Amino acid sequence: MTRPGATAETAGEQLVADLLAPGMSLEETHVSRVFLGRDEVYKIKRPVDLGFLDFTTIERRRAACEAEVELNRRLAPEVYLGVVPVSRGADGRLRFGGGGEVVDWAVHMRRLRDADRADRRLEQGTLDRPGLERVAQVVASFHAAARADEETARFGTVEAIARNVDENFRQTRDRIHRYLDPAEAAEIERWQHDFLARNRDRFAARIAAGRVRDGHGDLRLEHVYLQQTADGPRVTIIDCIEFNQRFRFADVCADVAFLAMDLAWHRRVDLAEHFLARYARAAQDFDLYPLAGFYESYRAYVRGKVAAMLAADAAVSEATRRRAAAEARRYFLLALACGRRPLLEPVVVAVGGVIASGKSTLAEALAETLSAPIVDSDRTRKHLLGVPPEQPVRDGAFAGGYAPEVSRGVYEEVLRRAAAVLDSGRPVILDATFRSRRDRRAARRLAARYGVPFFFLECRAPVAELRRRLVRRARQGGVSDGRLEILDDFLDRWQPVAGELPPEEHLVIDSGRPLADQLARLGERLPAWPGGLTA
Template sequence: MATKMAPSEAIPWTHLFPEATEQVETHISRVFLAPSEVFKVKKSVDYGFLDFRTLEARQRACRAEVELGRRLAPDAYLGVVALVRDAGGAWRRVPVEALEDDAEVVDVAVHMRRLPDDDRADVRLAQGRLSPSDVDRVAGVLAAFFGRARRTVVYGDPRFVRYNVDENFRQTERTIGDFLSPEDVARLRRYQYGRLMELSPLLAERARCGRAVEGHGDLRLEHVYLDEGGTVRILDCIEFNERFRCGDVASDLAFLSMDLTYRGRYDLAERLLARYAEASADFGIYRLVDFFESYRAHVRAKVETFVRDAPGVDARRRQQAAERARRYYLLACSAGRAGLTAPFVVAVTGPMGIGKTTVARAVADRYGAPVIGTDPTRKQLLGVDPTAPLLDAPHEGAYDPLVTDVVYDEVLARADEVLASGRPVVVDGTFGSAGRRDALVRLAARHGVRMLLVFGRLDPDERARRLRRRTEGPSVSDGRPAIAPALDAAFEPPDELPADVRLDVDMARDPADNAERIVAALGIRPLAPEVP
């Protein structure tokens, strides 16, 4: 196979892609859109963090994009095609695996199946069709993806994070003043470098524990597709620079939560974080996400500045890019969303089988808060499926007192991570002794936040019916009628708590109504309206 460079203006794009009805240009690609296909051609550019000036570099990037892209959208990436000129001067495109040895390859393109624009998350959001359940689906897909992704201790090292932050400031040194005052630039530098110094031990520990992975690197709404059948596909990961693609999962997640915030939906951003933390058992993201959102907003401001300053950009696009860059810089300076709602601890407690988890979820969804439950925590610590029964072999010891102590300690530790970020948390469990409840009170006091213990009550006959229903199918809870008497005998009502931190709730009422009572008792404005 022979290769030959040709000036982009000499390549007959319309002849090579006759089915294309639209062409879009980014700072690094030409994208040719046909009704059912997409072809992406890398531009011959050098931005420092990527260098596509040689055909060989673009070939490597195209192959990498297909291989990496298939991790999150296996049916969308069809392959790589070569753009070929034959001996007679005719142009054609050929799948690289079908190239003849003497073919003259002038350029290459990624070949993709075109997904419906209406499925794109940013389009759904703009049209009011991105639902909380859509966000939940994305969080679940990301938790599974990061869970199976290649681990990389090196790129999780805080020295690499520092290098990325340095590079951002270095590459925007001459342009950042177009958008921020000198005082704001200094404030942004102090925040990012100061927080990075504080977080460095945590980042290093997380890298050693497997929380740094080969991820996506450009996780924005416009790259997320959700179809009506429930499938989530995520396109356009960073293929050209491993350092951008790899790192702590919080960095990738923060890109998406930052994008939601940029578009005015911080309620969905918080919900994304909460549902991801629950699915992955990674509540450490809360200490990191504000820093990484600031960093990611700076990245987007930099990219928009590149677009503004690119040759051939008309005045309208230049102005639009400048306005987007300004907004990203302001978001980078805002240093997170802590403070949009006051942090608190709500504990939904009471005997087993009364519906605590349903009420806890309804409350948490109003604030974009995570639910930290003893049942899922126990199963995560034991490494079993969320609905695996633990009362029988081979898990007979799963409810031993020592194991239960470890579970409650872990629930409190996870809640501590959330509160340390200035955010609210909802915990869900029996908390059937004064000692366990006192630990909750002390946790809230340590963070100086409001604490409300919800004590659920339920008619015994209705409770028995609910417990029997649990035996009819899989459940995260192991509560069953046979073990209720022994647990009830050991349960201590929360009589030691004063009325200002305790709310008794009839769990026979509609969970949404009970959630509203709890919200009213808290006296803290929710982030979101009642969520279905």
């Protein structure tokens, strides 16, 4: 790749001088040089050995380029065009493709619009909650189809995770003092090790549940694009880890927590919580919650380490080193903060009522107010029955998939999932009819077990309005199986709330009133995301 006698630094300068064509720009990372044209991108691996990767030979760099294309086509097949040689022409100059001596290899990509990148959208105020929900759905579908076998499972053990954690601390031992004081650095290391030791059973359960998969490994905002196409919104995710499978074979929570951490780093903790909640619902994986803080801390430390390496790299520009040093400190501080309790106080909010009473609409609105996950009985039931959320289950009102014994299992699972959320110190919203006193008492006992407040919001509407809503729902479809022909049976079996709850815990909601009015009334009773606070 270099001319005789060239040092690594001068070889890099030669490469940039030859390949940076007019109209192109250059971005440098700790492992790559990225040449950005108007419509295409070329990425060259830097000849470095960082311990966790080794690109010091042309053969290794070519293999890494080929792996990058293959793996990233899982989520962005139209972006990754292939691998091309970097060759030296007869004039001695380097070029992409062409004939002549092959001195290196590059990944060839179609360029996506910078304005569509999630971090740019966040800066411009166009990264909204619906967009993040689409990202959550794409990531959940990707994980569902990803490889999960005995080999991937080995990387979900406490021992395998501890290896990665220890490597982080070892590789920053000589420079962490530039960014944190000794007590802060020691606190991060102690907390991550203690968490692994205390939660061995949780990590084992994740393996048993098939949640350790061949994922992305580097799921950050700058790798996510939210595009508007002629066919509607599209999410494209690029740049997964290709150089070391132990950073890609991991609990799916490690991917999800990476993006949540990045949102928090960008001072949008509210959106981080929203993304976690939407992913948990899309993947039906609420058991990730007790591990989310650990993986966020781990991922923040990884990014701090990478930024610190770049800040110490003499082969990049002074401006790049200064920016990397500032970023490193913020990442390390975030790794420290992730080990502390969430910003919102935990609470159990059960939203119930007869079918079509407006409970799911209210639950969705409350979820935004609280930045809290919703555990709903409709999706839980269908997950347990093994059918997609939108597929109707047309059994009778209290038969088949809605038989009493099935419904008991559904409510038990709803409360088990809610307990997982509470284990992380977060609020949780339960969306179910809570038709029976038994089910309402069980939800209240859950809150009492955790020593957190409990509220039962009972949504009501006139029967004529219930019928109108069910006729409309039949035309539109959705997750709920509530329909007009079972309404009367359901009304007959509704058990009124008659003195079973203290008045301060039981709030009757007229769902015929504007949603804003309902939320304003509840805002006087329920905790909410602090006004004006995003981080």
